[in-house]
Amino acid sequence: MKHPGFINSIKDNEKDMFEWSETNFLKVKKIIEKYPSGRKQSAVIPLLDLAQRQNKGWLNKKALEKVAETLSMSFIRVLEVATFYSMFNLKPIGKNYIQICRTTPCWLRGSDKLLNIAKEVTGCSLGETSKDKKFTVVEVECLGACCNAPMVQINDDYFEDLNEDNFKKLLINLKNEKEITKGSQIGRLSSNPERKN
């Protein structure tokens, strides 16, 4: 399966719907105001992001066309942007979007093992969404938290200093919708040296 952010085509599905929610519509106005008048196309990335957040983490055809319409752009121009950035997903994803960093520092510190754990707990391989729609697992390039490698981003939060045990625990808690700790899993403060007890 392909990474949902690396898809070049969109499907026309009658059932897909998209309209700006009331609160987001106000946000749209604010975002466009940030750019000079007559240059509202500049707001395409923040608007796509807003639309994606509103639409459960992915962009359907209606959402893309809504963004295009809001910014008076042609559909193809918006689709170009949405397909260029892998952060815009063009097919549905699970509730927890697990992005495992695989760039050298994390890989040296065992990101491969994390991937195996993720596959084992969620039951889905790379790019796939689990049957219960709770997880989607993807690999990503460096997320910039190398000092606390290996790390994983789940939705908007970073989970650092992972190993097989705490990552497994983390995923099981997510699966059972229990509370989880964000950030470092070994109690490290920002990127301070690791404390040996």
Add this chain to the structure above:
Amino acid sequence: MPKITINNKVIDFQDGMTVMQACELADVEIPRFCYHDKLSIAGNCRMCLVEMEKSPKPIASCAMPAADGMNIKTNTELVKKARQGVMEFLLINHPLDCPICDQGGECDLQDQALHYGFDKSRYEENKRAVKNKYMGPLVSTIMTRCIHCTRCVRFSTEIAGVDDIGLLGRGENAEITTYLEKTIESELSGNVIDLCPVGALTNKPYAFQSRPWELKKTESVDVFDGMGASIRIDSKGKNVLRVLPRLNEEINEEWINDKTRFAIDGLSRQRLDKPYIKINNKLEATSWDSALKLVASEIKKRGAENTSAFSGKFSDIESLYSAKNFLNLLNSEFYDCRFDNTQFVAGHRSSYLFNSSIQKIDEADAILIIGSNPKWEAAVLNSRIRKAYLNNNCEIALIGPKINLTYKYTHLSNDISYLNNILNEKSDFLEHLKNAKNPLMLIGSSAINYNDGIEILKICAEICNKFNIVNESENGFNILNQNISRVGALDIGFYSKNFDRDFNGSLTQHIKNTNPVVFLLGLDEINLSSLKDSFIIYIGHHGDEGANVADIILPSPAFPEKTSTFVNIEGRVLQTTKCFNPIGESKEEWKIFRALSQEFSEQLKFNNLKELRQEIVKKFPHLNQLNTLPDKSEVNFAKSHIIDNNEIEYNIKNFYMTDSISRASVNMANCTKEILNRVA
């Protein structure tokens, strides 16, 4: 003037030029894929790398502005190596399918690989493969061959004005496509085929037909609209296989419309190849001799002085002149070219010309379009208006039903009587018109094709005088004729005041009163039922509606089969070139009239094409000047008065099928089905 050194040669260049343009001034050719004169600069193929002094690495010459004192080298080892490296990268994912590629033999990548390519590949991984995209009935795609130069994307957004094509994804996943793989909805879509430097976008109807070196290439002139674009006709035997544009900055730049390019398959369908006579309501083939004898006897029987002739969309000066003179020999003056009832002011050449010249549109900063849909009447001209809109912030206003013109315009009214408001300064658009330095007025046939047409022309001329559209130095009074034959026909006087103002009405009356013999010179676009009581002789090349009602059909060659003289909308005299001999037994119109005149007491004097042309030029000296703009003619028929309400209705209902050739074309039928009918 700033100076630049190129390969140790110092040359002058103009400010604003790029290094590549400066190199061209120095006669140094730079290889390129993404760069194109008429498009914006992308700088993504990297093939044009050159060495610049003091630069640590080679620079992309297409995107680097030339500066005073630069020292550029294009023939060093570094440049060669850099280009070889670029070429190797381009070829990594390019398939080795030249033997089955339609671009083979005229492919930029193939040619440049000859100079910069390695003889073997060092790449051992799998090549990428890309799914082909659907782009409509005219453009076929083999996307694996694409090298992502994005010329097609830039063409469609900048020139054609349709945001349809785009580059999706990035890096190795980049793909060119149309949104949701729909058809490119542009009249200029075929030009992406010429622009594509590789074989990714190719001509669908021409697929696997021929190799470029097998074709006979004839430089000619387009006849499908009034502009007379420069084209090259590629033929094999008696088949026209494709039509390509020729560079002509004054008329069509580098583009032609899809009808010119693709309607040519109609040339081999529905052709009239033999003379036919209608016997018992059935057309039967006959010989030229008996057909001409019958025509002559029918003319004598029905009264020679009432014999009529009406010209069609492709009538050249030679046919019109011989037809007119033939009728004059018979003492008849019933001939006309205004089958669509488009009016002009008799005695004023400027009342039917595109006076400002097509190239002047580039400088326009205000254009008032009256009753015209330039996108369909002259698609390439419309792209010039778009260019003025983009480059000069040209303000455009339209009187006529709202349409998509690919640029923004102010819609003034559907009704022609809005001209009263303009003349009386009751219009918001006047502000732009008054402030403009180079204002233009563009009047379409649809505004002047009814009884009051002449009044419309006069009031338009008055507006032009009042708002400085016409002055001593500039003449912005433009009529956009739809047919290549029209200006020439009016030039040589192929009209009669019998048919002034109301062509259809006076035609019906004339037929009713005299039951004459009527010659239709390839004319199908009139109300043929009004000709019921006449004896119809159809001289043309296609079995269209006119041939259906004809009593006698005399076949004549289509435009690639004869050399003809035309006058384009600007009044520029153009000559087409013969590609091959006429199909079947068809004969040029002037030969037909010459032979017919033999049956009468007085004969036409010319014996061959040369003598005919000499005679024409002697009578109309201005037709001797090929390819030059006519002298400025004055607009001095202005008259102010109040015109009545009249809703404008565009007379072209289907861009793809406007004449007998395009109506016989399968390609155009496909376009109608997939582009026009789908939108509606």
